[in-house]
Amino acid sequence: MPKNDVELSKKVKKKKRKNRRLISKFLTLFIFIASGLLIYQIVRLNLLPMNLIIVVSLLLVILALLVTLIMNFKAKKFFGRFIMGLIALCMCVSLGYGNYFIYKTKDTFDVVTSLADKKATTTSVIVMKDSNIKKAKGLKNKTIGTVLKMDKKATKRTLKALSDENVKYSTEDYSNLDELVDALYDGDIDAICLNEKYRDILHETEEYFTFNTKTKVAYQNTHYEPREVQDNDSNPVNDITKDAFTVLVSGNDSYGTLQSGNTRSDANLLLTVNPKKGTILMTSVPRDYYVDLPCVEDGGCPVGSKDKLTHTGLYGIKSTEKAIEDTLGIKINYNVRINFSSVVNLVDALDGIDLDVKEGEQCDILYANMQPGLSVGKHHVDGETALAFARERHAYADGDNQRVKNQQKVFKAIFKRIVSPKMITNYGKFMDALAVAFETNLSGDEISDFVKYELQSMPDWKFESYSISGDGGNEFCYIAQTYTSVTYQNEAMNKIARLKINAVLKGKSSKSVKDDSVDTVVQQEPAVEEQPTQDYSTNYYEPYVPENTYTYDDSSYYDQSDYYAPEQGYDDTNY
Known part of the structure; x- marks a missing residue:
């Protein structure tokens, strides 16, 4: 072989060895940095027992040393280097995912263990759907109904905020929600001032079940105040x-x-x-x-x-x-x-949960979201179906009593899914x-x-x-x-x-x-x-023992096809 060819061949081999060393050095560096970071995050997470932290740390260090030493000094032939390269690459991926795993856990842990800094109270001025009142200015010289007996503080705060926007109005106070809404429906007043937390109470009676679709919000006030720890000690x-x-x-x-x-x-x-x-x-x-x-x-x-x-x-x-x-x-x-x-x-x-519906738990339709019900047997359901099943009562003769049993079934199904292998992905x-x-x-x-x-x-x-x-x-x-x-x-x-x-x-x-x-x-x-x-x-x-007994038929089914509108931002199908 000519001298020039020999030198060229040596240069090519030398370049390949250099490239292999660079890849090996990169993998080695990544493995040790990722291992150290993972150990740090595990300690910082503070969710593992100390003896388990020590064992995990030692295993990570020993495994990192073994893989890098063999890859850099023992694997001489192509096949050996290839296998060790794959092992090192898999270890890099695993360490990367492990760091992501711990990071997400720590981030979530910090969120769920801290109380919200503030609590909000939202009060709305509500008009009929076909009203020409669209914004706060449209409430000028209009009559707004209130129930000060129920919510004096939030109502007055909202009306004051409306006045601060140079909107003049008159008010008419009522003794309860029924009288308030009836006055709005009958046209006796132009609008009502309602704390949003009371909105759902209206739908517990047949008369006001479609309240959300018959009305709209013309003005809204949200008040924030600090949430004290003693609020929920x-x-x-x-x-x-x-x-x-x-x-x-x-x-x-x-x-x-x-x-x-x-x-x-x-x-x-x-x-x-x-x-x-x-x-x-x-x-x-x-x-x-x-x-x-x-x-x-x-x-x-x-x-x-x-x-x-x-x-x-x-x-x-x-x-x-x-x-x-x-x-x-x-x-x-x-x-x-x-x-x-x-x-x-x-x-x-x-990715869903598994529900084993027993005899007596089946239903033809889930009235909570107007979707087909669940028959006797095993079902893999998504979130909306799981929620509808947990909320369902109108499909059962035993009503609310069966609903609480459904809720327990959904809770156990979620728990089983969390501890299953599917949780990894x-x-x-x-x-x-x-x-x-x-x-x-x-x-x-x-x-x-x-x-x-x-x-x-x-x-x-x-x-x-x-x-x-x-x-x-x-x-x-x-x-x-x-x-x-x-x-x-x-x-x-x-x-x-x-x-x-x-x-x-x-x-x-x-x-x-x-x-x-x-x-x-x-x-x-x-x-x-x-x-x-x-x-x-x-x-x-x-x-x-009630002094008076009233006849109440709670088995009736109301057609909510005109009402169910998730895009509104709330859902009160649980009347």
Whole structure:
């Protein structure tokens, strides 16, 4: 071989070796930087036990050393270098995804463990759909109806804001929502001033079910004020990894963000968790349960006022929490608030959930979104269908009682999907949905400690459930200032629920409590060792017996095809 060819061949080989070294150096550098960053993020996340952090860190360092040493010094032949290059490349991808995984977890964790800085109250001036009033200026010299008895502060603030825009008007005050809306419908007044949190109450009666489609907003005022921690303080246990506790999961009837103000507590599920025994008891309380409003002097309602449980959410989740505590004679430690968008987004982020519909749970149509129902058998459903199934009551003879059972079924299906392998590919999307899915008064440290406990102990969680039900009727509700459908309290089932919750807190199964709701013999309640200072053994009410009985047909189905309009930004199909 000529000398020039030999030198050229050497140069080519030398260049190839140099390129290989550059690739190897790049992969080596990336592996060690990504490994170090991952270890840092794991420590910063503070969700893994320290012994597990040490093990993971050592494994990462050892694996990085082995791969880079073999790739740079041991793999001489083409096949060996190729295989090690692939291994190194796969490790780079894995480390990159791992860093993304931890980053999304930390970002979501910071969001969901912090309370919103502000709370908003939105009040609207509403006119009929066919009115020529389109904006604030159109309200000049018009008559605006109010119900100062219900919402004096927000109403006056909104009317003042309207006056500040040089709009002169007159007002006519009414005693309740029914009279207010009737006056608008009859043309006695030109507009009404309505706090948006009361909008949904109108749709609980047949007369005003189409209120949203018959009216429009001419003017709107949103007032923001700081959200104090005491607005939703918790009643913490000493050690969330050892002491049993109860969490209220309250689903409100709104779409969008949770910071837009208080709305109805549409679904109320108590989770009693015993970490030592690995037991979770789900107790559902009917949304229309007729309860005493947890009022205080100057607290928004007269002491002794009654309403249904769902309306207590209009005063905030703490009001709902207190109403349930007083009704069942229990203590709730924490709460979690979610909305309709939360359910839809979380289920869709998981690529749907699996529902096994049993006999008696099937329905021909889901009236909540006017879509085809679910037959007996297994179904893989998206977020909208899962939400509609969880909200459905009109398709069942047992109405609200069956709905709470459906809600428990959806909750368990979401939990199973989260712990399935599918979660790996959907993690980023799920974290994005979770970040705006709920608010809680669980502290960051408590959530961190509980996650550490779960990862270290891996308890085999056993789900148990109980649903309270009651007879329907028609009673005066303070917040609505009118008569509406309610579910009368079932004192026997209240007692059973309390017994079951205390049994799980004690470390027993809720199944150890005899479920005989018609039995008048009261069982002795197990004491709660974790909370010896609290005694709820006698703190329960006598059954409420209405003085007057009203005939109310809640089985009717209303045609909402003209009403269902998601683009409006709210949905009140849960009348």
